Amino acid sequence: MTNVVLKPLLHRGMECIGIFFEIQLKINGALRKTGVCRFSNTHKCWYALNTKENYNKVHNAIKELAVIDNTALYQFLAEKKKVVNAARPINHLPIKQKESLPVKRQHWLNTVKQPVLAGSGKIYAINAHVLPAMEQYLRLKAYSASTRKTYLSEMTQLLLTLKNIPADELTASHLKRYFVYCFEKLGLKENTLHSRINSLKFYYEQVLRREKFFWEIPRPKSPY
Secondary structure (H helix, E strand, O other): OEEEEEEEEEEOOEEEEEEEOOOOHHHHHHHHHHOOOEEEOOOOEEEEEOOHHHHHHHHHHHOOOEEEEOHHHHHHHHHHHHHHHHOOOOOOOOOOOOOOOOHHHOOOOOOOOOOOOOOOOOOOHHHOOHHHHHHHHHHHOOOOHHHHHHHHHHHHHHHHHHOOOOHHHOOHHHHHHHHHHHHHOOOOOHHHHHHHHHHHHHHHHHHOOOOOOOOOOOOOOOOO
């Protein structure tokens, strides 16, 4: 029987299941019939979006035709689970976006005129998990060293500003105020602001799994 290897695959910015094997017409036909698989000329393999439902469809379609090796995919999912768990402190309960943070931690969030600045350059213990979790997930997603460095640097700027405010409890409204502060008070240029938004978007939507978290946050327009 043909050996089929299932691996994690980043394709067009999407997390996918890569399906690798020596060309075999029966397997090709079975994958095509699932309705969820496509062939990538770039990666020279079949692929499907990485969901449990899609995995089951792929597995069921070819289990009688091939020997399936899913070791690499399972290892990726196990590491991914560790990252997500590491990004959530023990005893931390996520809040709804409409809820507010405690008043004593809200002073900079309610205004862009007098934000809290981290003069000491210290990341507080309550946010100590953020950068390690983000870096590990960037590596799992196979982002380049340059992109990892940029994203971690931009996230660091937020954590320094937050001081002892927990980053994981920020809402989209809080981040809107933060970006206004970055633009109006720090004078960040369009490209830098885009980079900062992309970094935070990655953390909140990819690491913390808050889907569509940034839909309400507009992008800066080009001055030209």
